[in-house]
Amino acid sequence: MHLKDPICAVATPPGKGAIGVVRLSGKGxxxxxxxxxxxxxxxxxxxxxxxxxHLVDPRTGEAIDQALLLVFRAPRSYTGEDxxxxxLHGSPAVLRRAVEALLAAGARMAGPGEFTLRAYLNGKMDLAQAEAVxxxxxxxGELARRQALRGLEGALSxxxxxxxxxxxxLLAHVQALLDYPEEGVEPHEAATVIREALGEVEGLLAQARASALAQRGARLALIGAPNAGKSSLLNxxxxxxRALVSPIPGTTRDYLEAPLELFGIPLVAVDTAGVRETEDPIERAGVERALRIAEEADLVLYLADSSAPRPTPPPLPPRTIYVATKADLPPLWExxxxxxxxxxxxxxxxxxxARIREALLGEGGExxxxxxxxxxxxxxxxxxxLEEALTLPEDLxxxxxxxxxxxLNALLGRDVTEEVVDRVFRNFCVGK
Incomplete structure (x- = not known):
């Protein structure tokens, strides 16, 4: 692939729309x-x-569509190129003919993410920013949007x-210690710098789970005995x-999923069958499925009716919030x-x-x-x-x-192999 020749692609999603955008970038x-x-x-x-x-076919001069043309000159463009x-109008037929016209005029089709790849190669952004794109x-979700925008604007970089x-x-001081022992750093200074660096790295890693949840969403399982108020809380x-509410225990025999967004995170809340001992084979299958859903969920809400005798919870994962429902009625237990x-x-x-937010995002996740x-x-x-460096004498x-x-260089895309770069950009859409 030649990374200087002119490339083109449709930059807007497939299908009909009011506006469609076709991009052209590169030498010529x-x-x-x-x-x-x-x-x-x-x-x-x-x-x-x-x-x-007007955009026209260069072979025949036929007008394809009215067009608003925007020009960006190198290096002040997204790719760093002209x-x-x-x-154009967002008709699939118009956009298809527009690309054909550009190909006939000397451009080639862009590969996945090639516009952003060129931006990276031309120093318009580092690899971390490209992944944020x-x-x-x-x-x-809103949280994923905010986190990605911070990454694109260089917060992580x-x-x-x-x-x-x-x-x-610190590395320069350590090297100086080897070459000129009298100019080295004191041991406690080196350890302090390394511990501070470790704290920064660990702080970023602590945000990784919140970042993953923001991107892929989370599953929230509602578990409890029959008539514990799971369907009411879901609603x-x-x-x-969304869920049928009934005072008759055992109404929900299978699970019910419903999408919602809390704190900018897309969630899927799952209302499950009431958990209890039963001889009914259908209800028992529902109970087994409920416990399996709880085990696989990102977070579990275990519900118990505070106005009824207190149940014994089934085995639950550590990521469980315990909820006493029907707080509007006199409690039988606390x-x-x-x-x-x-x-x-x-x-x-x-x-x-607020408890759900804390459990999912942790401190500083948002x-x-x-x-x-x-x-x-x-x-x-x-x-x-860094942990290894802490265990070593300064000269080692x-x-x-x-x-x-x-x-850390690899994180920013410096001194990385072509395979790493290809792995990042192969997931992009054509046109970006």
């Missing part, structure tokens, strides 16, 4: 634009300007670069009636582990949502940045090397510090 893009555009010559336009004209955008495109600066300064969390909630009056509902699996792996390698910690810096 302005000349190709002049061959397919009737109106103001793009070669004479300043960057950041637009003009109205880049043109044709804003994909995360922003794929964001379904700045933290990593500051961390690298500290480690490189209260949703804000509308337990500090249980959060009192009334789905009827709303008592305790805000506190429950203010964190997007972290891909690749970035998490790089941080784990850096953590291991240089290699471990170098490897920690290399891991």
């Amino acid at each position: 893009a302005l000349e190709i634009g002049a061959r397919v555009f009737r109106g103001k010559d793009p070669r004479g336009m300043k960057g950041g300007r637009f003009t109205l004209g 880049l043109l955008e044709f804003h 994909l995360a922003l495109i794929e964001a379904e 700045r933290r990593i670069e500051a961390l690298q600066g500290k480690l490189l300064d 209260a969390l949703l804000g509308y009636e 337990d500090p582990r249980y959060l009192r909630v009334s789905s009827l009056t709303g008592e305790g509902l805000l506190a429950l949502k 203010g964190g940045v997007f972290l891909s699996d690749r970035q998490k792996e790089a941080l784990l390698r850096a953590k291991e090397r 910690m240089g290699l471990a510090l170098e490897e920690a810096v290399q891991a």
